[in-house]
Amino acid sequence: MKRKEIRLSGAGGQGMILAGIILAESSLFDPELYVVQTQSYGPESRGGATRAEVIVSREPIDYPKVVKADILVCLTAESLNKYGQEVAAGGVVIADDSFAGEDYSPPEGVEFYSLPIIAKARDEIGLEVTANMVALGAVDHFLPEIDSDCLEQAIEKRVPEGTEEKNLAAFRTGQQLLSARV
Amino acid sequence: MKRKEIRLSGAGGQGMILAGIILAESSLFDPELYVVQTQSYGPESRGGATRAEVIVSREPIDYPKVVKADILVCLTAESLNKYGQEVAAGGVVIADDSFAGEDYSPPEGVEFYSLPIIAKARDEIGLEVTANMVALGAVDHFLPEIDSDCLEQAIEKRVPEGTEEKNLAAFRTGQQLLSARV
Amino acid sequence: MAEDINRYLRQDKLPHIWCPGCGHGTIMANMLRGFARSRLDQDKTVVVSGIGCSGRATGYLDFDTLHVTHGRALTFATGIKMANPELTVIVVTGDGDGAAIGGNHLIHACRRNIDIKVVLFNNSIYGMTAGQFSPMTPTGATATTAPYGNIDQNFDLCELTRSAGATFVARGAAQQPRQLIKIFEKGFAHRGLTFIEAITQCPVNYGRRNKLGGARDMLNWQKEHIINQTKYESLAAEERQDKIPSGILYQDKREEYTERYEKVIASARGSEN
Amino acid sequence: MAEDINRYLRQDKLPHIWCPGCGHGTIMANMLRGFARSRLDQDKTVVVSGIGCSGRATGYLDFDTLHVTHGRALTFATGIKMANPELTVIVVTGDGDGAAIGGNHLIHACRRNIDIKVVLFNNSIYGMTAGQFSPMTPTGATATTAPYGNIDQNFDLCELTRSAGATFVARGAAQQPRQLIKIFEKGFAHRGLTFIEAITQCPVNYGRRNKLGGARDMLNWQKEHIINQTKYESLAAEERQDKIPSGILYQDKREEYTERYEKVIASARGSEN
Amino acid sequence: MAKKGRVKLVKPDWCKTCGICIEVCPVEVLELGQDRIKIVYPENCVGCENCELSCPDFVLKVVDENEE
Amino acid sequence: MAKKGRVKLVKPDWCKTCGICIEVCPVEVLELGQDRIKIVYPENCVGCENCELSCPDFVLKVVDENEE
Amino acid sequence: MKNKAGDKIKENQARIMLLQGDEAVVEGGLVAGASFFAGYPITPASEIAEGFAEKLPALGGKFIQMEDEIASMGCVIGASLAGEKAITATSGPGFSLKQENLGLGIMVEAPCVVVNVQRVGPSTGLPTSPSQGDVMQARWGTHGDHPIIALSPSTVKETIDLTIKSFNMAEKYRIPVILLLDEIVGHMREKVRIPSAAEVEIVERKRPRPEDREEFNPYQETEDHIPPMPDYGQGFRYHSTGLFHDKTGFPRGKSEDARLLMDRLMAKIDENLDDIILLEDDLKGDEEVVVLSYGSTARSAISAVTRARQEGLKAGWVKLMTVWPFAEDYVARLADRVKEIVVPELNRGQLIGEVERAACGQAGISGIHRYDGTIIPPDEILDKIKEVS
Amino acid sequence: MKNKAGDKIKENQARIMLLQGDEAVVEGGLVAGASFFAGYPITPASEIAEGFAEKLPALGGKFIQMEDEIASMGCVIGASLAGEKAITATSGPGFSLKQENLGLGIMVEAPCVVVNVQRVGPSTGLPTSPSQGDVMQARWGTHGDHPIIALSPSTVKETIDLTIKSFNMAEKYRIPVILLLDEIVGHMREKVRIPSAAEVEIVERKRPRPEDREEFNPYQETEDHIPPMPDYGQGFRYHSTGLFHDKTGFPRGKSEDARLLMDRLMAKIDENLDDIILLEDDLKGDEEVVVLSYGSTARSAISAVTRARQEGLKAGWVKLMTVWPFAEDYVARLADRVKEIVVPELNRGQLIGEVERAACGQAGISGIHRYDGTIIPPDEILDKIKEVS
Ligand SMILES: Cc1ncc(C[n+]2csc(CCOP(=O)(O)OP(=O)(O)O)c2C)c(N)n1
Ligand SMILES: Cc1ncc(C[n+]2csc(CCOP(=O)(O)OP(=O)(O)O)c2C)c(N)n1
Numbered sequence A, B: 001m002k003r004k005e006i007r008l009s010g011a012g013g014q015g016m017i018l019a020g021i022i023l024a025e026s027s028l029f030d031p032e033l034y035v036v037q038t039q040s041y042g043p044e045s046r047g048g049a050t051r052a053e054v055i056v057s058r059e060p061i062d063y064p065k066v067v068k069a070d071i072l073v074c075l076t077a078e079s080l081n082k083y084g085q086e087v088a089a090g091g092v093v094i095a096d097d098s099f100a101g102e103d104y105s106p107p108e109g110v111e112f113y114s115l116p117i118i119a120k121a122r123d124e125i126g127l128e129v130t131a132n133m134v135a136l137g138a139v140d141h142f143l144p145e146i147d148s149d150c151l152e153q154a155i156e157k158r159v160p161e162g163t164e165e166k167n168l169a170a171f172r173t174g175q176q177l178l179s180a181r182v
Numbered sequence C, D: 001m002a003e004d005i006n007r008y009l010r011q012d013k014l015p016h017i018w019c020p021g022c023g024h025g026t027i028m029a030n031m032l033r034g035f036a037r038s039r040l041d042q043d044k045t046v047v048v049s050g051i052g053c054s055g056r057a058t059g060y061l062d063f064d065t066l067h068v069t070h071g072r073a074l075t076f077a078t079g080i081k082m083a084n085p086e087l088t089v090i091v092v093t094g095d096g097d098g099a100a101i102g103g104n105h106l107i108h109a110c111r112r113n114i115d116i117k118v119v120l121f122n123n124s125i126y127g128m129t130a131g132q133f134s135p136m137t138p139t140g141a142t143a144t145t146a147p148y149g150n151i152d153q154n155f156d157l158c159e160l161t162r163s164a165g166a167t168f169v170a171r172g173a174a175q176q177p178r179q180l181i182k183i184f185e186k187g188f189a190h191r192g193l194t195f196i197e198a199i200t201q202c203p204v205n206y207g208r209r210n211k212l213g214g215a216r217d218m219l220n221w222q223k224e225h226i227i228n229q230t231k232y233e234s235l236a237a238e239e240r241q242d243k244i245p246s247g248i249l250y251q252d253k254r255e256e257y258t259e260r261y262e263k264v265i266a267s268a269r270g271s272e273n
Numbered sequence E, F: 001m002a003k004k005g006r007v008k009l010v011k012p013d014w015c016k017t018c019g020i021c022i023e024v025c026p027v028e029v030l031e032l033g034q035d036r037i038k039i040v041y042p043e044n045c046v047g048c049e050n051c052e053l054s055c056p057d058f059v060l061k062v063v064d065e066n067e068e
Numbered sequence G, H: 001m002k003n004k005a006g007d008k009i010k011e012n013q014a015r016i017m018l019l020q021g022d023e024a025v026v027e028g029g030l031v032a033g034a035s036f037f038a039g040y041p042i043t044p045a046s047e048i049a050e051g052f053a054e055k056l057p058a059l060g061g062k063f064i065q066m067e068d069e070i071a072s073m074g075c076v077i078g079a080s081l082a083g084e085k086a087i088t089a090t091s092g093p094g095f096s097l098k099q100e101n102l103g104l105g106i107m108v109e110a111p112c113v114v115v116n117v118q119r120v121g122p123s124t125g126l127p128t129s130p131s132q133g134d135v136m137q138a139r140w141g142t143h144g145d146h147p148i149i150a151l152s153p154s155t156v157k158e159t160i161d162l163t164i165k166s167f168n169m170a171e172k173y174r175i176p177v178i179l180l181l182d183e184i185v186g187h188m189r190e191k192v193r194i195p196s197a198a199e200v201e202i203v204e205r206k207r208p209r210p211e212d213r214e215e216f217n218p219y220q221e222t223e224d225h226i227p228p229m230p231d232y233g234q235g236f237r238y239h240s241t242g243l244f245h246d247k248t249g250f251p252r253g254k255s256e257d258a259r260l261l262m263d264r265l266m267a268k269i270d271e272n273l274d275d276i277i278l279l280e281d282d283l284k285g286d287e288e289v290v291v292l293s294y295g296s297t298a299r300s301a302i303s304a305v306t307r308a309r310q311e312g313l314k315a316g317w318v319k320l321m322t323v324w325p326f327a328e329d330y331v332a333r334l335a336d337r338v339k340e341i342v343v344p345e346l347n348r349g350q351l352i353g354e355v356e357r358a359a360c361g362q363a364g365i366s367g368i369h370r371y372d373g374t375i376i377p378p379d380e381i382l383d384k385i386k387e388v389s
């Protein structure tokens, strides 16, 4: 495995950056894995689009940004629109089903999953803000490099105190979304 | 006349800079004359040695500082000691007689005048601070380029209001010091 | 009926990007209501702001507006006012912008009593940079740079500006919009350095970290703690402890700076003849 | 017998280069007399000054001394005191250095109530740069940059520092050396931000231009205009007009900054276990 | 002080659902909707303008009842 | 307060002839010389220390009369 | 009504006076129409403040002494936006303090003049001694990329001329212009003729017409890259900010806007190098050695070259009056045909770096450096000319 | 008793963590013995202040938030003179404000570290976007001639290492050291190993012995040009000033003293270039094109060169970790043997000027410049390599 590029995109407040950090932090448990996580906010520190990027690799990582994502997650139509074509062949796109599907077609050789991420978070977990963890659960499926356990540990460490259970539940819900489908 | 370099040196408070300015300003009346006047203070804005330099010329003046003075005035032993040898052949050195004479010997071809400048200011004018004007009067003698009248006008313009007469008197006293001797 | 403020707003820049429940919008709206009442000329009014969430106000206000470096708005405003004393010059600043890095300009503008209207949005925190303590953060509160509780004491800015020489000093709060409008109306009518401290809530970077609840709770805190000056004065010393007086706290008629400069001009012209 | 000050002076740097009749020397000498009385440790005392004639004091004082940028002495002093609270830290500043460019650092040091002793040599002018007006130049006085008379109002620095949070505020004058010594003695014993305004004469760049006579006349002016606080308070408002109160004007016991920081250390260490 | 008036949403899109208007309303007029405020009981409105003056987002305006 | 003492020029070279000491002296003791202060009537000195405390140049010191 | 300075000075006759360089900034400024000064005293620049304090009010102009140099810089930019021709003056320590607001002035494109009368640094250094130690700071002192114009006179007469040029370039290109004096030029007195305003070209900023108020874009790209600029209070109600912004003046946070704005700001200068780069030379075409200098040092250089020629050496001189933008092409061409370029400077070697860069190995470069507060005498330059000839 | 930080951190074990560059400054600083932080918040450097605010007090160190950046710089120098290892952090606007006091720090030779996490300037610019736009300012931002050391990391790991080096060099050479991050490095997270203090070299300033108190000359010339430095309160009663001074610390106003002091200050650095100039390269010896870069851009460069080689091009890379003093000799030698040096920078061309100067026409130099807040992707560098190959 040379490097795997993951891009998590959405709107400010959807917690994509936290999801990125957790993803990156889960790599701590594997001494062989290199990881770099970056983000970009809009020019305003609040609102607007946000994007977190994580690259994992078994070799030192030079360029720290995603060139073509191996895994792309989009929680807004805007982000799918913006990044939907910058996906590597063999990669996957995961988008929320509230908007995704209609006019999006993935590039050649890219799998596309339109999943009820936000809906599950809202309806099953009862907290829409856990959509980021649901999404992470879905991503887990395509990340054999990282142990699901490690991800769970990273979640426990990084989410606000008292919300660990909800977030773990959301994560697992996300995992199931795909194990059910793929 | 290429350029004539005049250096007026003394201690802070002796008004050598003012004398230099007056000398420079007297050139205003001659449209053909170029003039540049510089000064240096000690690092402290008060006390210490001060030095004013004036260069007059019928050609534009490039280097604005005195290299070898054509006329050197020293009101302190320290300044005579410091500048006494940097005088051009054919030049003159004018120093106050309170200290000058003993261990000073001018360079080849330089005339030396030890004059009672401070004494005259103190005793005849009754104001020691007018020594600078006495000195200027002495300098006048060696400055055919500048009309004595112009110097007098410049004095009237630059000295503090109310002191014009004393300063002019001091200037004339200085003139006589030399016309009497030379 | 409340004044229409839309004519003073750049409609195409709205909605603003202040957070939900941020009091900055309330202060700005009531500043405009006060401005409307003052009947000053919109075309002859310049608003200057520094950097901070509060500083964003100039982007929304339909005047000549200038958004400068952090803490320096008053220096630019001074140049504008000196250059053209006909202009109404308003400075919008924050408690960090105006009282931390900009504190010196504030006291010197007060000292000169130059006719600039300074509106300081005091939310007790550096909002824009996400929650470091400011010179107006209460002792004991937590902030990202005061994880063990703030040991700094905060300024009483109204005291400070008055003692520096301001001739109109007032304090209002988002929770008391009617008083605020009146303060602004009077403040805009005053000729001289006008200092208005407007207490406002930052639910995101102050309220949340200090467990003060949301915007609504923070407004209720204001309601309980900010009381009218006359009422404040009637209280015993112990009762005053946790109270903050509001209203027009001080007003005075010292000659204004640009007027005094007119006299310099007159005397310089006189001395020329 | 008056205290011997020579042991606090760098003999090889004297005589100092202040002008004849300059009050800075008188203030410095009496500061040292006050220091001698306070019995503080000379080796554990640091004096910091900015730029100005007043700032030259550090060159003459036999302590650890630091002569920094114009207006910033308090910022360096804050670093020194925070680093090592055992040290006695004194700042010597001028009315330009401390109240013009350095005004912000002054009010913030007051706000923190950090244990620094600020001695402001107020000669109502920028002495070193040869006579431009300062924030302490009286309105109407002339200065090289106020050829038509100064239109700025001056600060009441004691009012300002008190309202900013200083816990020891005093004013003395060169003309009243005994009071000055007492003020310094008490000020050096105080723990917290100590602000001492020392009124002094600049015969060369203030007196001469304003036709106030020489040093002796300027001292007589001080004698007539600077009166003890208690006496001042007994005067009617009109009588106070041209008078300036002196003495220890304010003192208070708020907890000092480095002491408060010790608690942060304690709580951080506690939270670690 | 306003005459008897009635509250309107003049800039409904600008609402950020902070709930401040609800807090300051002396009667029951307003309720939070999904992504903006809703005027639920307009008839209760006493035209006090509290909401208008407190809204940080310039959403509400009390208009003269007769003007409608 | 000083006991009965007598004024001395401890740093005579440092005097800048500003005359302040003369101004503050209650009796006639001091006079300006050419380039420094002179103690002309030492016997008049009451040891009040006014001059010592006011001199900007640390020139004067009042010493215990007995110490001499 | 607002007082407009400059009205009066225009009627003035040319005058011949003995002036210090600092005073020449005042006289030149008034000829150029300076109507506003804000500053804070500092040696050796205080005389500029003092001159304006005395002379501006009689002309209806304004002088204000601010609490520090940061405030002075802000004040000058504010006055400029309100329509004045504004100027401030300082020396190294104050110039360091002005840097942040200088960057703001560049971003909002406020015409103004910033004088730095250089003394020896760093820090307090040698306050009363001359230096050319802030030349690189004039280019790079504020953070971030930015265009800059900096002029540096070598005589009192040139100080008048370059002060006028500074105002003109500021107005023409909507940019703060740095005028770099050194203590020698600032404090030396020379007999000079102050021209009347009628004799010299005076540039006023382009102002929009009142009818442009509709749909006004204050930071619009234009053919010359310089958008017209209204005064505050003329009803344009426009926005200026130190953030990157588009033509409307508002930040949109698009990276494209940052690039476009920066390109326009640089293009204002880069496309007008011929107008902006002022220099004088005395070259016969057969030079082996050329002395390149600026400021007071140029006077020593000219003196040295004159003597070198008298002694039969093939020497020439170049005097830069514009130090920034640097006369890169000129120096490159020069380097192609001479053996050595000698660069005397009152610093440890600053502009010489630019000469080396431009010369690109085509000529030898040697420096003469003084940084102890004394000046370089012609002899020393002459020796160097001989050494490298 | 005075609390001494650093005692505790030394016992710490090495740890593996996911850290932002800003956090790495904190961790690296603590390993190096940082015991004092003074600062003022600013994006994108605030996390450094926040980290020290949290971590210092538990180690007996001190954190103080000052009223502005000027004050922060003064405070740090004061703490340094009192014996602490002191650090401050800011971004462009604050870095501009620190310049005057930075010069004072250089003059009094106060060891300390000044971090600038670069965002796009000038002025407020683009506060949340990365830039390398303050590189020239780091060299020339304060007035007057002066030596400077500036390091710039490209990874989070390097940030730890270079923070430690910054403290070490500050202590060793008695000079403020600039640590130039860019927003990318400041905000990116990487998995890193934080070494224990025992593993790394930690330098402490030379302190005089108590018996040196007699006849102590705080600014004495020494063999290594670095005079020993006591802490305040140790009874040395010495004087420091921003004026030029002699070995005693006092100004005598002699021009000779200015020259001697400046020469010593420069010699401290110039005679230790081998120790100070840190760089890495990957050169096989047959390169035609070498990409020279620093900071986050170096990562793109390495990526591009790796690909270029895979495609058979003769390419290599150099990564500067020390940007000032500039690796002049190294670049000169490089230029002698390669065809082209490519210099990608997140600015309009800053350090490339130094490369041009050092290359002296011996190699072609081409730049890749981004100044819009986005970063340079490897593709763009690869294209350039191909273009010039
Ligand atoms: C010179 C400088 N220092 C620091 C900053 C970073 N900064 C931007 S806004 C701000 C604080 C804003 O706080 P405040 O003025 O209270 O405004 P608020 O956001 O709370 O409305 C700071 C420190 C800056 N932009 N420039
Ligand atoms: C940044 C900076 N600005 C200006 C100066 C010039 N300067 C030196 S001292 C001084 C004023 C000193 O006045 P004050 O503090 O009242 O001291 P005094 O000389 O009257 O004792 C000024 C403006 C400077 N050194 N640095």
Ligand code: SF4
Residues within 6 Å of the ligand: C017, C018, C019, C021, C022, C023, C024, C053, C054, C123, C127, C128, C201, C202, C203, C204, C205, C206
């Ligand atoms: S961060 Fe605070 S001050 Fe800033 S917009 Fe949000 S709530 Fe308002």
Ligand code: SF4
Residues within 6 Å of the ligand: D017, D018, D019, D021, D022, D023, D024, D053, D054, D123, D127, D128, D201, D202, D203, D204, D205, D206
């Ligand atoms: S200029 Fe004034 S303040 Fe300075 S030393 Fe002389 S008298 Fe004192």
Ligand code: SF4
Residues within 6 Å of the ligand: C021, E014, E015, E016, E017, E018, E019, E020, E021, E022, E036, E037, E054, E055, E056, E057, E058, E059, E060
């Ligand atoms: S106060 Fe304004 S923004 Fe808040 S909920 Fe009500 S209408 Fe919406």
Ligand code: SF4
Residues within 6 Å of the ligand: E006, E007, E021, E024, E025, E026, E027, E029, E030, E044, E045, E046, E047, E048, E049, E050, E051, E052, E062
């Ligand atoms: S006007 Fe008054 S009563 Fe009507 S909705 Fe608003 S707050 Fe409620």
Ligand code: SF4
Residues within 6 Å of the ligand: D021, F014, F015, F016, F017, F018, F019, F020, F021, F022, F036, F037, F054, F055, F056, F057, F058, F059, F060
């Ligand atoms: S006061 Fe001091 S300096 Fe002045 S005359 Fe008397 S002894 Fe001399």
Ligand code: SF4
Residues within 6 Å of the ligand: F006, F007, F021, F024, F025, F026, F027, F029, F030, F044, F045, F046, F047, F048, F049, F050, F051, F052, F062
């Ligand atoms: S001690 Fe008193 S009496 Fe004696 S000389 Fe001094 S002032 Fe005069």
Ligand SMILES: [Mg+2]
Residues within 6 Å of the ligand: C052, C094, C095, C096, C121, C122, C123, C124, C125, C126, C127, C134
């Ligand atoms: Mg705030």
Ligand SMILES: [Mg+2]
Residues within 6 Å of the ligand: D052, D094, D095, D096, D121, D122, D123, D124, D125, D126, D127, D134
């Ligand atoms: Mg003063």
